[in-house]
Structures are given as C-alpha cells and as structure tokens.
Amino acid sequence: MKPLKLCIGIDVSKDTLVCCKGSLDPGNRISFSKPRSFSNDHEGFAQLSGWIKEESCPEIRFVMEATGVYYENLAYWLDSRGSQLSVILPGKIKHYAKSLNIKTKTDTVDARILSRIGLERKLDSWKMPSGAMREIKFLSREYREVKAKLVVSKNQLHAKMHSYGCPPSVEKRLKKQIGLLETQLLEIEAEIRKTVMADNTLYDRINRIVTIPGVGFMTVMSILSETNAFVLVKNAKQLVSYAGLDIQHNRSGLKEGKTKISKRGNSFIRNALYMPALCASKRNPSMKVFYNRLIERKPAKKIGITAVARKLLILIYTLWKNNEEFEPERKRSRQTDDLPTQDEHNVLLQ
Structure with a gap:
C-alpha cells in the first residue's frame, strides 16, 4: 500500500548518520523500517539519497536533531536539493520521548523517535541562513570568544602587577597579548560592518534597532545571527523561550520550590x-x-537585570518585525511594558 507520508529520522553524530524510515498509510497506521547507517560526509549523503529514491511517496520529510554543528553539512546539502527538512531542538525531542515512555537511549532508538515525531506532528521547515548571516554568526561568536580571552588576560595582568617579585618579562608578554586581542576585536567588528554594509536593507534595519539606548551594534548582530534574523520566530514568547529566559516553575502540592529562568x-x-x-x-x-x-518590590539586582534583558530582547524583536526606530514616549503593548508577575521576580540570570 502506497504511504501517505514518509519521514526519515536521522540521528547525527560526528562520523555517522543513523537513519530510520517511518511511513503513514491511508489507515493512519505507522510502520518503521530497519535503521540504516551512513557516513557523515558527501559520500554518505549520496548513499542516503539513493536509499530514499527507492520509495514513492507524495510527501517525504527529513527530521534531525540540532546536535552542535555536526548536522549542518547534511542540512545544507538537503536544503540545496529542495528536500523538506525539520531541525528540532534536543529538549523538545527529550520531552517527546518521555511522553512515549521510552527509557532507552541509543542511536537507532533516537532515529525512530525523530521519524515518529515527523509523522505525528506538523513541523516547521528549516530555513537555510543567507551567506551573509552565516558569516556574521561565525564572526560574532569569534568576537565573544576573543573578548572573553581579553578579560582573562587583563585580570591576569592586574594580578601580576600587584604581586611581589613578578618578572617584568611576564608583564611585557601579557601586555603584548592584550594588545593583540584588542586589535583582533577591532578587525572582527570591521569585517562584520563591511558584510552588513554590503546589504543596504539590512544595514538600515540595524541602524533603526541601535537607536535603543544601551543596545550597540555588536549586540544586535549577535542576536540576529543566532536567530537567523528571526526567520522562524512566530511571537515574543517563542523567542524568550529560545533564549532560555522563560520562567521555570517548581511547585507541587505544599511544595514551593525555587522559580527561575530555564x-x-x-x-x-x-x-x-x-x-x-x-x-x-x-x-x-x-x-x-x-x-x-522591580528593585523596590524585591531588592535583588540580578532579578531586575534579567527582567530588563528579557524586555530588551522583545523590544529588539518588535522593532525588527515592524521595521521601526525606538520611540521612548510611545506606548507599547502590555507584553513589553507591564511589570512581570510575582513569579517572574524570582528569575535568576546565568
């Protein structure tokens, strides 16, 4: 019997792709094939394509988990060939497996779970970032890494300068290292600006967002590159959850556990x-x-900073979506203006 829908669940590791074909027949019955393994390279991708060509189905979807960077080569390869692809966050798959009462975790089991969720649910299709946005993502992450190294080096220099008997050569090398890192930061930022300025529309929209007091160019670029310019973001609540700034409650009966961001x-x-x-x-x-x-209601500065960070994120998203500049006097929606609920006062920042 010809299946109505075919879903290929792919469990990705550094070297291997474990794949499972799941099919949905006209009677809404689900069946799975025996898992197959392929190498995580172009030769393996071609073999996977040949394996799928054996099937005749009007709807074929590939589903994989966002496992670090190892899924990216296959995702770009499939997208370039017009395949329907969904990439799911690990947390979502974990909770789905729990709902099925599956306690075993192996590559073959994971591939079958990915295939099943693709058959049972309507998943969003993965959107390939533009070449510019991919480049900006690499550069913005490198910028954060270099900046973290710079902070470490400055702290080390401070400690050495206030230590007894520290050789001058140590201080000299640390200062040289700090100078190099500062130069690299300037080079990375210049490269990002050059990439952005090549797209006039993107450049204009970013200039509107940086009108928010306290929000700079590199902050905006980091958020846009990590969200692919909000392509798959449907609302502010989803964005807050993706950033890990959503509230995690811990209550049961008389138990009143700690409430924090997830x-x-x-x-x-x-x-x-x-x-x-x-x-x-x-x-x-x-x-x-x-x-x-916020601080008047509960004197905890970390909670206040977290609430402001979340409010800024939603504001950036709103301005980007509406292609607007920041207007201080403008009354915005309750979603971005009102104080958090009492539970949100218990949020903790990383």
Whole structure:
C-alpha cells in the first residue's frame, strides 16, 4: 500500500548518520523500517539519497536533531536539493520521548523517535541562513570568544602587577597579548560592518534597532545571527523561550520550590544581552524606571537585570518585525511594558 507520508529520522553524530524510515498509510497506521547507517560526509549523503529514491511517496520529510554543528553539512546539502527538512531542538525531542515512555537511549532508538515525531506532528521547515548571516554568526561568536580571552588576560595582568617579585618579562608578554586581542576585536567588528554594509536593507534595519539606548551594534548582530534574523520566530514568547529566559516553575502540592529562568536555550543571546541590560537599567530612562520599580518590590539586582534583558530582547524583536526606530514616549503593548508577575521576580540570570 502506497504511504501517505514518509519521514526519515536521522540521528547525527560526528562520523555517522543513523537513519530510520517511518511511513503513514491511508489507515493512519505507522510502520518503521530497519535503521540504516551512513557516513557523515558527501559520500554518505549520496548513499542516503539513493536509499530514499527507492520509495514513492507524495510527501517525504527529513527530521534531525540540532546536535552542535555536526548536522549542518547534511542540512545544507538537503536544503540545496529542495528536500523538506525539520531541525528540532534536543529538549523538545527529550520531552517527546518521555511522553512515549521510552527509557532507552541509543542511536537507532533516537532515529525512530525523530521519524515518529515527523509523522505525528506538523513541523516547521528549516530555513537555510543567507551567506551573509552565516558569516556574521561565525564572526560574532569569534568576537565573544576573543573578548572573553581579553578579560582573562587583563585580570591576569592586574594580578601580576600587584604581586611581589613578578618578572617584568611576564608583564611585557601579557601586555603584548592584550594588545593583540584588542586589535583582533577591532578587525572582527570591521569585517562584520563591511558584510552588513554590503546589504543596504539590512544595514538600515540595524541602524533603526541601535537607536535603543544601551543596545550597540555588536549586540544586535549577535542576536540576529543566532536567530537567523528571526526567520522562524512566530511571537515574543517563542523567542524568550529560545533564549532560555522563560520562567521555570517548581511547585507541587505544599511544595514551593525555587522559580527561575530555564536557561534551556541559546546562551549566546543571554550573554549578549547582559551588559546592554546592565547599561539600560542605568542609562535608558524607561528601562531605569522599570528596573527601579522591580528593585523596590524585591531588592535583588540580578532579578531586575534579567527582567530588563528579557524586555530588551522583545523590544529588539518588535522593532525588527515592524521595521521601526525606538520611540521612548510611545506606548507599547502590555507584553513589553507591564511589570512581570510575582513569579517572574524570582528569575535568576546565568
């Protein structure tokens, strides 16, 4: 019997692709094939394509888990050939497996779970980032890494300068290292700006967002590159969850556990927002009022900074979506203006 839908679940590792074909027949019955393994390279991709060509089905979808960077080569290869592809976050697959009461975790089991979720649910298709956005993502992550090294080197220099009997050669090398890292930061930022300025539309939209007090060019570029310019973001709630700034409750009966942010999301976005939130809480008039009202209700600065970071993220998304500049006096929706609920006061920042 000809299947109505065919879904290929692919469990990706550094060297191997474990694949399982799942099919849905006209009677809504689901069946799975015996898993096959292929190498995670172009030769393996071609063999996988040949394996799928054996099937005749009007709808074929590939489903894989976002496992670091190892899935990317196959994802780009499939997308370039017009295949329907969905890439799912690991947390979503984990909870789906729990709902099936599956306790075993192997590559073959994971491939079957990915195939099943593709058959049972309507999944969003993966959108390939543009060449410019891919380049900006690499550069913005490198910028954060170099900046972290610079902070470490400066702290080491401070410690050496205040230590007794530290050889001058040690200080000299550290200062040289700091100079090199500072030069690299300038080079990376210049390269990002050059890439952005090549696209006039992108450049204009970014200039509108940086009108937010406390939000700089590199912060905006980090958030845009990590979200692929919000291509798959449907609403602010989804974006907050993707950044790991959503609230995680811990209550049951008489138990009143600790409520905090989930941190189950993109840590690069949270890191990029921390300093802008700190700056906005002091320099941005509307954010300063918002922050001070939070602190008055509960004197915990970390909670206030987290709330400001989340508010900034939603504001950036709103301005990008509407292609607008920041207007301090404009009344915005309740979603971005109102104080958090009592539970949100218990949010903790990484």
